[in-house]
Amino acid sequence: MVAAGAADPLSGAAGPLAAATREGPAGTPGIYLHCLFCLRRCPYCDFNVALYREDRIAPFLDALHRELALYGREAWASRTAVESLFFGGGTPSLLEPAAIGGLIEAVARTFPVQPGAEITLEANPERLTRERLLGYRAAGVTRLSLGVQALDDRVLARLGRGHTAEEARRAFGAARAAGFAAVSVDLLYACPGQDLAGWGRGLAEVVGWGPEHLSCYALTLEPGTAFARRPLQDLPDEETQLAQYRAMVEGLGAAGYEQYEISNFARPGHRSVHNQRYWRGEEYLGLGPGAHSFLGAVRFANLRSQLRYRARLDAGLLPIESWERLSPAQRLGERIVFGLRLAEGIPRTWLAEGFAAAPATLERLLARYGEAGLLLAEGERVRLTEAGRLLADAIGADLLPAA
Amino acid sequence: MSLELIRTFSIIAHIDHGKSTLADRLLGLCGALDPRKAVDQVLDSMDLERERGITIKAHTVRLLYRARDGREYTLNLIDTPGHVDFSYEVSRSLAACEGAILVVDAAQGVEAQTLANYHLALEAGLAIIPVINKIDLPQADVEGTREQLADILGLDPEEALLISAKEGTGVPEVLEAIVRRIPPPPGAPRGPLKALVFDSFYDPYQGVVVYVRLLNGRVHPGMKVLLMSTAKVYEVQQVGVFTPALRPVEELAAGQVGYLTAGIKRVADSKVGETITDALVPTAEPFPGYREAKPMVFSGLYPVEDTAYGALRDALEKLRLNDSAFTFEPESSNALGFGFRCGFLGMLHMEIIQERLEREFGLTLIATAPSVRYRVVGAGGETVEIDNPSKLPPPDKVEVIEEPYVRGVVFVPVEFMGAVYRLAQEKRGEHRSADHLGKRVHLTFDFPLAEILVDFYDRLKSLSRGYASFDYDLLEFRPSQLVRLDILLNGEPVDALSLIVHRDKAYERGKTLAERLKGVIPRQLFEVVIQAAIGSRVIARETVRPLRKNVTAKCYGGDITRKRKLLEKQREGKKRLKQLGRVEIPQEAFLSVLKP
Numbered sequence A: 001m002v003a004a005g006a007a008d009p010l011s012g013a014a015g016p017l018a019a020a021t022r023e024g025p026a027g028t029p030g031i032y033l034h035c036l037f038c039l040r041r042c043p044y045c046d047f048n049v050a051l052y053r054e055d056r057i058a059p060f061l062d063a064l065h066r067e068l069a070l071y072g073r074e075a076w077a078s079r080t081a082v083e084s085l086f087f088g089g090g091t092p093s094l095l096e097p098a099a100i101g102g103l104i105e106a107v108a109r110t111f112p113v114q115p116g117a118e119i120t121l122e123a124n125p126e127r128l129t130r131e132r133l134l135g136y137r138a139a140g141v142t143r144l145s146l147g148v149q150a151l152d153d154r155v156l157a158r159l160g161r162g163h164t165a166e167e168a169r170r171a172f173g174a175a176r177a178a179g180f181a182a183v184s185v186d187l188l189y190a191c192p193g194q195d196l197a198g199w200g201r202g203l204a205e206v207v208g209w210g211p212e213h214l215s216c217y218a219l220t221l222e223p224g225t226a227f228a229r230r231p232l233q234d235l236p237d238e239e240t241q242l243a244q245y246r247a248m249v250e251g252l253g254a255a256g257y258e259q260y261e262i263s264n265f266a267r268p269g270h271r272s273v274h275n276q277r278y279w280r281g282e283e284y285l286g287l288g289p290g291a292h293s294f295l296g297a298v299r300f301a302n303l304r305s306q307l308r309y310r311a312r313l314d315a316g317l318l319p320i321e322s323w324e325r326l327s328p329a330q331r332l333g334e335r336i337v338f339g340l341r342l343a344e345g346i347p348r349t350w351l352a353e354g355f356a357a358a359p360a361t362l363e364r365l366l367a368r369y370g371e372a373g374l375l376l377a378e379g380e381r382v383r384l385t386e387a388g389r390l391l392a393d394a395i396g397a398d399l400l401p402a403a
Numbered sequence B: 001m002s003l004e005l006i007r008t009f010s011i012i013a014h015i016d017h018g019k020s021t022l023a024d025r026l027l028g029l030c031g032a033l034d035p036r037k038a039v040d041q042v043l044d045s046m047d048l049e050r051e052r053g054i055t056i057k058a059h060t061v062r063l064l065y066r067a068r069d070g071r072e073y074t075l076n077l078i079d080t081p082g083h084v085d086f087s088y089e090v091s092r093s094l095a096a097c098e099g100a101i102l103v104v105d106a107a108q109g110v111e112a113q114t115l116a117n118y119h120l121a122l123e124a125g126l127a128i129i130p131v132i133n134k135i136d137l138p139q140a141d142v143e144g145t146r147e148q149l150a151d152i153l154g155l156d157p158e159e160a161l162l163i164s165a166k167e168g169t170g171v172p173e174v175l176e177a178i179v180r181r182i183p184p185p186p187g188a189p190r191g192p193l194k195a196l197v198f199d200s201f202y203d204p205y206q207g208v209v210v211y212v213r214l215l216n217g218r219v220h221p222g223m224k225v226l227l228m229s230t231a232k233v234y235e236v237q238q239v240g241v242f243t244p245a246l247r248p249v250e251e252l253a254a255g256q257v258g259y260l261t262a263g264i265k266r267v268a269d270s271k272v273g274e275t276i277t278d279a280l281v282p283t284a285e286p287f288p289g290y291r292e293a294k295p296m297v298f299s300g301l302y303p304v305e306d307t308a309y310g311a312l313r314d315a316l317e318k319l320r321l322n323d324s325a326f327t328f329e330p331e332s333s334n335a336l337g338f339g340f341r342c343g344f345l346g347m348l349h350m351e352i353i354q355e356r357l358e359r360e361f362g363l364t365l366i367a368t369a370p371s372v373r374y375r376v377v378g379a380g381g382e383t384v385e386i387d388n389p390s391k392l393p394p395p396d397k398v399e400v401i402e403e404p405y406v407r408g409v410v411f412v413p414v415e416f417m418g419a420v421y422r423l424a425q426e427k428r429g430e431h432r433s434a435d436h437l438g439k440r441v442h443l444t445f446d447f448p449l450a451e452i453l454v455d456f457y458d459r460l461k462s463l464s465r466g467y468a469s470f471d472y473d474l475l476e477f478r479p480s481q482l483v484r485l486d487i488l489l490n491g492e493p494v495d496a497l498s499l500i501v502h503r504d505k506a507y508e509r510g511k512t513l514a515e516r517l518k519g520v521i522p523r524q525l526f527e528v529v530i531q532a533a534i535g536s537r538v539i540a541r542e543t544v545r546p547l548r549k550n551v552t553a554k555c556y557g558g559d560i561t562r563k564r565k566l567l568e569k570q571r572e573g574k575k576r577l578k579q580l581g582r583v584e585i586p587q588e589a590f591l592s593v594l595k596p
């Protein structure tokens, strides 16, 4: 990425970034709001997070509103329909319902939000009372994504989470009691101290709750995190991780969930509208420190530091730190590798286009993956098989067109 | 100019004893350095020389020195490399000189190349000025070094000058000694032109720049010259001197050292040792010429991508313009496709060529394990030489295999003798002699060249805490009990991984090689079975389990760029893998054959 530097998109500087922010999206984008704060940093987390302090909230919200207002000044804002809104974090549920309501209203004043748009709030179980949840619902939130992670207190402690299994159960109950009809639960497998049976028990219990959606991620040691710095002794071995994955696919399939993306499962009609945008290469506008956006053919990211983010806004400028204009080949590559993560797969024509210069290479790769039972090329579409999904990165790297 | 006022000399020493640093000081005292632009070891002008801090090519410079006798002398200095791979550069430099400054590090004392280069200088009949360098070092042992000069080299210790090239101490005395102790060049300005080619390099604009030293006559632009060994005639375009930059002059005369250009296309057309003479009035007696440097180590170089074959050939041709000591010819491998078998003077030379191909020409290469040249006597009595292990005929067609031997000299403090013997034995060395010289011992062994190529020197250094030094000279081919060790991946032999080893070592090598390959071959979609075999007998087997899981769980918050870059990186990584059937193997796999 090229640092935007002095080339401020709003000051009239020419260039791809300015074009993207001034001309806006080509279609209906999703909107992401990054709610920066958490009560602590979990030792596996590499998201852009700041420690929650009451006195930091008001300046943060103020800045978020100002960032939104800057986009509101653009001519495209009023004619751009928004089909999804996502409060991610951090821990968005640390913000009061009134604050969330204020942001939803501000977004709706700036962009016409389509009726029935998906409005998701990520929430952690701690402090999640029925009253608070009623407040979020009243504010317009339609979908709750609950960070349960595990239902074994020993594992939760190893993960450095701030809640117990019991609090998670209660939080889910409270969400239902508050009338949320679309609840997603986040779970982690391949956790330290978690064996196959333990994972199976937690999963079964969550299935019993009957959420509409589950996101189940393998714990990954991201560089720079506490887990990556001091190696863990009790991570399940590869065989166990594979067994955990298989148990998940089978268990959730049997319970009527569709694995519509490698790590995401939904009851019919309950896929995440917003997250599908990422995998399908569609546009979105991210607001808040470190948030990412994709408008037109330009990807850009905000400053991660809340101070620098605010200082930029104080100067009346968009708080963008870096941007990149995708070449057609890069764009196609993204659609291929992310599309392969989806159950629906990708049109075969994308691959043909990506490998226009080397059709024989493509045929060889497809034949090899087909033989190995990793990939299905049926008619017009190409999809990964169950075994292929576990190798999505290796296959994706092979099928990435040369830039 | 009177020959009386010319001195031509080389600086010779063991590696790192300070030749290039002394050259810096001499340049400085003679005003040939711009102090504002001064860098260390100015004559080491190639990037690689600067980075590695060693001299690879001999460098020449002309200095003007006003001596204490009030007269101005022209000094022609040739700085030489110390590494054994490049000792041929030393011998050809010496052929152009009347004198040599023999530099000895006061903290290290006399080492193997000190001795080897000293003998070269003696054979060439040069006046030798011994110089003890680095006297500023706290661990400098001036007295001990003096004794070694006397005991080992038979020099008069009183003649040794004491200097610190780094600090400049004693260097003015070196200049005076050059003028007083080295004789002026012989020669007759009036006779027919007779010039010795002692070096050359290729310049894309002027063609080959030939380094000459004139014995008789004169040469100037426009003159027609004859290169006697090829019988080709060229018209001289430019003549000049080294300041150290090339500076054109009107003519060069007997006794002088300089360069000429004459539209010569390849370095190989103006061989070192060549005699250049007047095409109209040729000299009656050419110089004897000298033994060409012959490659001793061979390795296959293959482009990782087949499409780069042409680019590799062009690059090799360009390098060869400038380096007649290295050879290449096309070869093909079932594993690696089309490439070239290249010959080098030694391992350092090989490393340098490979590095230049990658750096200067942007090529991504796979190099097979270095091999020596073997001589195979067939069942019918016919003899073939092979420099690629996979070309070894099957055992029933082979009567005898012979391999090149070297006479190796190890110089080492007495306390490490035992350790050196053990290493020599492991390397199939035959002990020839031992000479005690004070606290040191001078050991000679005959080694198979193949045994000392790879890690011998490093191990020698480490077992002696850096004190041992080593030098070798080629002997003849000798019969040995050799076998070919093959590596099979999923049952398919990989020719580029074959190697020739002594029968007694084959089992161990096969086992470690299979283990090592297991360590470097990444897990792939299929199981990979690695086998080491001699003929049809499998002696070791390892498996690389298939890759089961390679997927990012979470693609967070729209940071698609990061994910794409990771995959792009993964793809770039794969580019360095070579596809062998269905197995992808990394470059390191070929290197792992290297380590014993």
Ligand SMILES: Nc1nc2c(ncn2[C@@H]2O[C@H](COP(=O)(O)OP(=O)(O)OP(=O)(O)O)[C@@H](O)[C@H]2O)c(=O)[nH]1
Pocket: B013, B014, B015, B016, B017, B018, B019, B020, B021, B022, B041, B053, B054, B055, B056, B080, B081, B082, B083, B133, B134, B135, B136, B137, B163, B164, B165, B166, B167
């Ligand atoms: N202390 C001290 N160090 C010196 C002196 N002369 C040279 N050195 C150091 O010794 C190292 C080797 O010096 P070079 O001049 O490159 O040696 P060389 O003999 O030209 O080496 P090769 O060309 O590689 O054989 C360098 O780090 C020099 O700085 C000296 O008089 N005193």
Ligand code: SF4
Pocket: A037, A038, A039, A040, A041, A042, A045, A046, A047, A049, A089, A090, A091, A124
């Ligand atoms: S709660 Fe979520 S965002 Fe916050 S530190 Fe933990 S994992 Fe990261």
Ligand SMILES: [Mg+2]
Pocket: B019, B020, B021, B041, B044, B054, B055, B079, B080, B081, B082
């Ligand atoms: Mg040097």
